[in-house]
Amino acid sequence: MAGTQYRGSDIKDVDQFIKDAAGLESEREKEIGQHIGYRYDVNLVPDHDRLTPFLRNYMEFMGWDDLNWLEDVHMGYEEGKPAVFDRNVNGWVRIPDSIDLPDNQQDRDMIARELLLKFQMSDRHPLVTLRKAYTKF
Amino acid sequence: MSGISDAELRDMTQEERVNALGMTTEQLTGKSLYIEFDPDAQERFTYPWAPDVDFNKRTEFDAGDLTNTEVNARIRDLMAEGYGTIVLQNPRGKHSLAVGILSRLNLIIEGSTGYFGVGLIDGPNVRINGRVGWSCAENMMSGTVVVEKNAGSTFGAAIRGGDLVCRGSVGSRTGIDMKGGTIIVGGDTGALSGFMMQRGRMVVCGNAGKNLGDSMYDGTIYVGGEIRSLGVDAVTAYLTKLDKDWLTRKLTQYGLMPGRGVDHFTKIVAGKQLWNYDNLEPNEKKLIL
Numbered sequence: 001m002a003g004t005q006y007r008g009s010d011i012k013d014v015d016q017f018i019k020d021a022a023g024l025e026s027e028r029e030k031e032i033g034q035h036i037g038y039r040y041d042v043n044l045v046p047d048h049d050r051l052t053p054f055l056r057n058y059m060e061f062m063g064w065d066d067l068n069w070l071e072d073v074h075m076g077y078e079e080g081k082p083a084v085f086d087r088n089v090n091g092w093v094r095i096p097d098s099i100d101l102p103d104n105q106q107d108r109d110m111i112a113r114e115l116l117l118k119f120q121m122s123d124r125h126p127l128v129t130l131r132k133a134y135t136k137f
Numbered sequence: 138m139s140g141i142s143d144a145e146l147r148d149m150t151q152e153e154r155v156n157a158l159g160m161t162t163e164q165l166t167g168k169s170l171y172i173e174f175d176p177d178a179q180e181r182f183t184y185p186w187a188p189d190v191d192f193n194k195r196t197e198f199d200a201g202d203l204t205n206t207e208v209n210a211r212i213r214d215l216m217a218e219g220y221g222t223i224v225l226q227n228p229r230g231k232h233s234l235a236v237g238i239l240s241r242l243n244l245i246i247e248g249s250t251g252y253f254g255v256g257l258i259d260g261p262n263v264r265i266n267g268r269v270g271w272s273c274a275e276n277m278m279s280g281t282v283v284v285e286k287n288a289g290s291t292f293g294a295a296i297r298g299g300d301l302v303c304r305g306s307v308g309s310r311t312g313i314d315m316k317g318g319t320i321i322v323g324g325d326t327g328a329l330s331g332f333m334m335q336r337g338r339m340v341v342c343g344n345a346g347k348n349l350g351d352s353m354y355d356g357t358i359y360v361g362g363e364i365r366s367l368g369v370d371a372v373t374a375y376l377t378k379l380d381k382d383w384l385t386r387k388l389t390q391y392g393l394m395p396g397r398g399v400d401h402f403t404k405i406v407a408g409k410q411l412w413n414y415d416n417l418e419p420n421e422k423k424l425i426l
Binding site: 005007008036042043044046047054069091094095117123130133134 | 146174
């Protein structure tokens with residue numbers, strides 16, 4: 001059956017996976033009890049008019065003219081909560097409830113990029129412990 | 138973890154360090170992280186262990202008589218001394234040059250490199266004034282790499298982030314298994330480019346060979362010239378204003394903007410016909426048997 005047509009559902013609303021944590025919309029998703037595909041548009045390219053001052057400073061510091069690797073960072077949704085996938089720990093990191101979410105994905109993505117960058121560069125990132133355990137002194 | 142000093146860790150064997158930091162006591166399967174961002178996290182732009190380099194502090198060295206291991210160690214030593222701009226002379230086509238650089242750096246390679254050059258990098262801006270062999274910037278995480286001439290096959294294999302640019306033409310299987318980032322080819326690309334692409338963006342200003350985007354799961358390919366043929370499950374899509382703005386900005390940034398603009402580019406995405414999930418299989422087998 002797979003390989004004949006797309007059987008997942010489309011993303012229609014920026015809050016879709018907050019309102020519906022399971023994300024089971026199409027018949028096939030309901031049948032298998034699993035959401036098919038990403039819970040955000042991985043192909044959404046960033047709108048540079050929405051860059052935050054922090055991200056502009058980071059680009060300048062690194063000597064880049066654009067967001068570089070952060071172009072692939074988006075706000076996603078895990079178990080009904082907004083979260084960002086951190087490739088360095090291969091897992092989701094959640095957005096605190098104290099942060100108000102904008103009403104569009106572009107601005108949410110900018111928040112996601114800022115939070116992920118600060119987290120990855122901080123001493124509380126799991127890579128710091130991993131490095132201490134396995135580094136060659 | 139906080140009770141153990143670096144000095145104490147230094148005196149331990151690796152096994153003792155791993156145990157002392159609790160690395161072997163955690164359940165590794167079926168684990169959900171449940172980590173939350175700290176909204177008050179300090180603003181910093183480098184990893185805690187990254188060397189403090191200054192782009193204005195420049196040096197150069199001759200790699201002609203060094204092995205690739207010695208060249209890579211030399212680059213790390215110079216970064217530890219604070220050099221932020223390094224010119225590498227006479228690379229002589231050596232393999233695996235400038236790999237594993239995990240910090241910001243301006244690196245200029247005056248000549249051509251062999252296979253697996255600048256692989257596994259996370260942050261540097263590299264300019265290669267020559268050609269590159271197979272798998273240039275394999276598994277690149279972030280930064281920019283600009284190759285002034287042509288590149289071999291599997292250019293940007295499994296790239297995860299950053300900009301990888303070849304001003305000339307590249308071989309086959311460009312961006313195979315790419316999981317993010319941007320690959321830009323000023324000339325043509327060979328067969329099976331974008332094979333098993335999972336996400337990220339590929340821009341080909343010239344022509345693309347056979348089976349472009351074969352078995353791609355997601356991501357976007359933009360082609361300015363002719364496409365010999367599309368691969369399985371690769372389909373054309375509508376070029377949006379956001380796509381055009383992004384293409385214009387990116388190509389202008391690297392001096393590859395065509396005189397006639399970007400309206401003629403063809404956009405290729407996954408048709409999502411091949412998306413499969415393990416727990417579909419039992420039902421399918423029942424239907425077949």
